Amino acid sequence: MKCINCHKREAQKHERFGILPCKECQNKPYRNARKLPEFTTAEIKQERKEYAEDIEQPFRKGEPNKRYIEIYGKERAKEVGMSDYEIEHAKYVYSADDEYYDRNL
Numbered sequence: 001m002k003c004i005n006c007h008k009r010e011a012q013k014h015e016r017f018g019i020l021p022c023k024e025c026q027n028k029p030y031r032n033a034r035k036l037p038e039f040t041t042a043e044i045k046q047e048r049k050e051y052a053e054d055i056e057q058p059f060r061k062g063e064p065n066k067r068y069i070e071i072y073g074k075e076r077a078k079e080v081g082m083s084d085y086e087i088e089h090a091k092y093v094y095s096a097d098d099e100y101y102d103r104n105l
């Protein structure tokens, strides 16, 4: 069996870990290893959601953020500069970061 990384040299067999990349690839794993999909547990997802709420901004590109009002309340929204009109008409505003975030949940 060939090395899963370089497909040139013979893979190494390990009694506990099974098939490993060849010795040469193992010696420089960060340069040669393929990028594997991120392994995400439910617990990490939950932490990310909580973190997302922590960083919710009152305005995105000048638009009042409805989600901010839902999380922190109208009083806090007024404190950060939203008018009554803006609070009534706030929408869910999304940045490019949010789209990236949602795709990776």
Ligand SMILES: [Zn+2]
Residues within 6 Å of the ligand: 003, 004, 005, 006, 007, 008, 009, 021, 022, 023, 024, 025
């Ligand atoms: Zn290799």
